[in-house]
Amino acid sequence: NAGVTQTPKFRVLKTGQSMTLLCAQDMNHEYMYWYRQDPGMGLRLIHYSVGEGTTAKGEVPDGYNVSRLKKQNFLLGLESAAPSQTSVYFCASSYRGRIGYTFGSGTRLTVV
Amino acid sequence: AQRVTQPEKLLSVFKGAPVELKCNYSYSGSPELFWYVQYSRQRLQLLLRHISRESIKGFTADLNKGETSFHLKKPFAQEEDSAMYYCALSGPASGSRLTFGEGTQLTVNP
Numbered sequence: 001n002a003g004v005t006q007t008p009k010f011r012v013l014k015t016g017q018s019m020t021l022l023c024a025q026d027m028n029h030e031y032m033y034w035y036r037q038d039p040g041m042g043l044r045l046i047h048y049s050v051g052e053g054t055t056a057k058g059e060v061p062d063g064y065n066v067s068r069l070k071k072q073n074f075l076l077g078l079e080s081a082a083p084s085q086t087s088v089y090f091c092a093s094s095y096r097g098r099i100g101y102t103f104g105s106g107t108r109l110t111v112v
Numbered sequence: 113a114q115r116v117t118q119p120e121k122l123l124s125v126f127k128g129a130p131v132e133l134k135c136n137y138s139y140s141g142s143p144e145l146f147w148y149v150q151y152s153r154q155r156l157q158l159l160l161r162h163i164s165r166e167s168i169k170g171f172t173a174d175l176n177k178g179e180t181s182f183h184l185k186k187p188f189a190q191e192e193d194s195a196m197y198y199c200a201l202s203g204p205a206s207g208s209r210l211t212f213g214e215g216t217q218l219t220v221n222p
Binding site for chain 2: 004031033035040041042043044045048050058090092094096100101103104105106
């Protein structure tokens with residue numbers, strides 16, 4: 001049982017480059033989330049999804065796009081990376097959010 | 113708007129000493145409160161949720177609605193408790209979304 005898997009684990013991008021972070025869960029959870037973790041700021045919600053084909057903006061959505069074409073996958077895209085997007089990105093999933101999240105191991109992204 | 117505040121960014125105690133990590137929240141209604149723990153460079157794990165009223169790894173947390181607090185306590189800290197701790201809140205007004213505090217880095221010294 002893999003739980004929540006994020007790929008890649010590390011990535012260095014140049015300013016202006018694009019990339020997609022993949023989150024996959026095998027727990028049949030309806031809800032999935034993307035957070036970014038920055039020192040002194042905790043975790044901030046970027047985008048989330050409450051079901052296949054649906055997405056919504058979180059607290060800090062600018063510069064990111066997401067897609068949930070399949071229930072088990074939630075993709076986070078950066079169309080034109082900026083140094084301010086240097087962060088650790090965590091994906092999480094939940095069964096309707098009421099009993100706690102299951103987190104992935106994170107993606108450490110550096111934009112130079 | 114809902115908000116979670118963890119006033120201490122860093123907390124250092126000696127092994128065997130009591131530890132309390134503070135968490136205050138603002139929310140209109142009945143929230144669900146959680147504590148998550150992140151050991152060095154690992155994923156976040158659910159430690160406690162207030163509705164379970166459980167004790168995990170010796171930690172307990174009581175929801176005080178009058179003081180809007182959900183402090184995490186352990187009577188005797190261990191070195192393996194060193195980690196980043198996040199308090200989080202969810203409630204009907206926010207759907208399933210968790211709002212996290214800024215986190216407290218706990219260091220337990222030998």
